[in-house]
Amino acid sequence: MANYCDNCGCRKLNGYCTGCEEEAYIAFVQAPDYEFSEPFMEKAWQQEKDRNKGGDHA
Numbered sequence: 001m002a003n004y005c006d007n008c009g010c011r012k013l014n015g016y017c018t019g020c021e022e023e024a025y026i027a028f029v030q031a032p033d034y035e036f037s038e039p040f041m042e043k044a045w046q047q048e049k050d051r052n053k054g055g056d057h058a
């Protein structure tokens, strides 16, 4: 259950939803050494922040 996204129901990989948190997943899990564009990283960090808030208490 914890392995599925609360928002879209996609399976999470390494704690990231590849649907809602695609940028964060790519930037922090798939290719952490790769230099992404600034807008991409902004989106990734935003997703990372939202992720850490914990969606449990909507």
Ligand SMILES: [Zn+2]
Pocket (backbone or CB within 6 Å): 005, 006, 007, 008, 009, 010, 017, 018, 019, 020, 021
């Ligand atoms: Zn999702």
